[in-house]
Amino acid sequence: MGSLPDIFSTLMQGLKVTLLVLVLSIICSTIIALVAGLSRVSTNRLVTGVTGFYVEIFRGTSLIVQLFWFSYALPGLFNIHLGSDIWVAVLAISLNYGAYMSEIVRGSIQAVPAGQTEASIALNLSKFQRMRHIIIPQAVRMMLPEYGNYLIQILKATSLVSLIGLTDLLYYGNIYRSTHLSDSPTVYLLLLVMYFVIALPLIAFTKKMESMSKKGVALG
Amino acid sequence: MDEPIVKYKDVHKSFGDIEVLKGIDLDIQPAEKVALIGPSGSGKTTIIRMLMTLEEPTMGVIDVGGRNLWQMEKKGEWVRADDSHLHSIRGDIGMVFQHFNLFPHMTILENCMLAPVLVKNESKKEVKATSVEMLEKVGLGDKIDLYPAQLSGGQKQRVAMARALMMRPKVMLFDEVTSALDPELVGEVLEVIRDLAKEGEMAMILVTHEMDFALDIADRVVFLNDGVIEEEGHPEDILVNPKSERLQDFLSRFTVNR
Numbered sequence: 001m002g003s004l005p006d007i008f009s010t011l012m013q014g015l016k017v018t019l020l021v022l023v024l025s026i027i028c029s030t031i032i033a034l035v036a037g038l039s040r041v042s043t044n045r046l047v048t049g050v051t052g053f054y055v056e057i058f059r060g061t062s063l064i065v066q067l068f069w070f071s072y073a074l075p076g077l078f079n080i081h082l083g084s085d086i087w088v089a090v091l092a093i094s095l096n097y098g099a100y101m102s103e104i105v106r107g108s109i110q111a112v113p114a115g116q117t118e119a120s121i122a123l124n125l126s127k128f129q130r131m132r133h134i135i136i137p138q139a140v141r142m143m144l145p146e147y148g149n150y151l152i153q154i155l156k157a158t159s160l161v162s163l164i165g166l167t168d169l170l171y172y173g174n175i176y177r178s179t180h181l182s183d184s185p186t187v188y189l190l191l192l193v194m195y196f197v198i199a200l201p202l203i204a205f206t207k208k209m210e211s212m213s214k215k216g217v218a219l220g
Numbered sequence: 221m222d223e224p225i226v227k228y229k230d231v232h233k234s235f236g237d238i239e240v241l242k243g244i245d246l247d248i249q250p251a252e253k254v255a256l257i258g259p260s261g262s263g264k265t266t267i268i269r270m271l272m273t274l275e276e277p278t279m280g281v282i283d284v285g286g287r288n289l290w291q292m293e294k295k296g297e298w299v300r301a302d303d304s305h306l307h308s309i310r311g312d313i314g315m316v317f318q319h320f321n322l323f324p325h326m327t328i329l330e331n332c333m334l335a336p337v338l339v340k341n342e343s344k345k346e347v348k349a350t351s352v353e354m355l356e357k358v359g360l361g362d363k364i365d366l367y368p369a370q371l372s373g374g375q376k377q378r379v380a381m382a383r384a385l386m387m388r389p390k391v392m393l394f395d396e397v398t399s400a401l402d403p404e405l406v407g408e409v410l411e412v413i414r415d416l417a418k419e420g421e422m423a424m425i426l427v428t429h430e431m432d433f434a435l436d437i438a439d440r441v442v443f444l445n446d447g448v449i450e451e452e453g454h455p456e457d458i459l460v461n462p463k464s465e466r467l468q469d470f471l472s473r474f475t476v477n478r
């Protein structure tokens with residue numbers, strides 16, 4: 001029979017991997033989302049076509065299968081090794097969530113009223129200046145609340161990485177449970193609490209973004 | 221007469237299958253004030269939007285200061301204007317919109333300063349001083365740090381005018397600038413335009429439904445109907461003694477006080 005501190009200290013060994021995958025995935029998926037989102041509003045057909053294909057493929061298939069694909073299929077089929085398991089996990093999560101989040105980027109950019117572009121043309125701003133100073137700042141205000149939501153989802157998605165052998169929170173939970181079957185309820189209750197505690201700052205961030213985004217956005 | 225600053229030569233514009241402008245010939249002299257009137261859907265706004273490079277003509281030529289706006293010469297051939305060609309001419313034109321289109325994420329001072337700093341590379345310090353001056357001129361000197369959402373419609377439109385003036389255009393376009401305003405706010409906006417008109421040197425094209433105002437400040441009134449210029453001339457002739465039946469019919473919907 002294990003005690004609560006025992007269980008806790010076992011789980012804590014997985015915290016580092018969970019946080020590492022979370023932070024790296026947030027950074028990478030944000031970059032991917034920005035690049036893909038901007039590409040989708042490009043006037044170049046090839047660019048929009050290629051990014052459109054990427055987005056639909058990664059939105060349309062399951063993250064677990066993508067994880068397995070990167071981890072087992074790519075090395076087996078093409079002898080492509082993507083580096084350590086951590087990077088495989090980060091890449092799969094980032095490509096998957098980057099695809100979803102690029103849709104918010106695209107949607108927000110397109111939601112900036114046409115009059116804003118017209119006014120900046122009338123002031124003779126260049127295409128780049130229009131994007132940089134007028135469209136993007138307003139689009140970012142619109143996309144922030146939903147962006148926060150996706151960060152929380154990324155956290156929850158990190159729990160899948162134990163399936164490709166990464167030693168995260170859930171991995172240690174399962175290890176502990178396999179040797180202390182009667183402690184299952186405690187282990188999983190503790191896991192729920194720990195994930196929730198990690199999510200708290202992300203939830204707070206989302207709330208803050210919601211109130212911020214209400215300021216300084218064109219109404220119609 | 222001087223060389224016209226703007227010249228429309230047989231300009232056509234279609235949206236899909238609908239031909240909105242069916243051959244417009246119109247010259248604007250430097251410093252001339254021209255009012256465009258006509259029923260909605262007659263193509264008034266499209267005329268000035270093409271000059272602001274917001275719409276491309278389907279056919280015909282628009283010259284600005286003697287340069288072809290929508291076509292450029294490349295290896296001896298006339299081709300469609302690219303961004304840098306449009307950019308090089310657009311600086312002569314300014315526009316005030318019906319719905320203001322202020323930048324909501326910037327204070328009204330920043331709204332005014334943005335383009336001179338970015339486009340003309342003028343020093344921030346000088347631009348700030350002129351922006352404050354310009355905002356004082358339109359009666360908003362005490363509001364420079366507010367955001368557009370904190371202003372009334374009339375105040376927003378006055379900021380939009382100050383912002384456009386900061387670029388010192390040779391031709392200023394006004395697209396129904398009082399149509400979105402509550403009636404009690406129309407006067408303050410017209411007052412600013414009237415002052416600008418008196419200053420003189422800038423040409424102005426006003427798309428408007430304010431007939432008294434057109435009569436008061438315009439050098440010439442152009443009546444547009446169904447995509448063609450039906451009648452044009454001195455404001456008195458057009459607004460007080462209209463010849464064509466269509467213009468008489470159109471004006472009967474307004475009361476012109478004279």
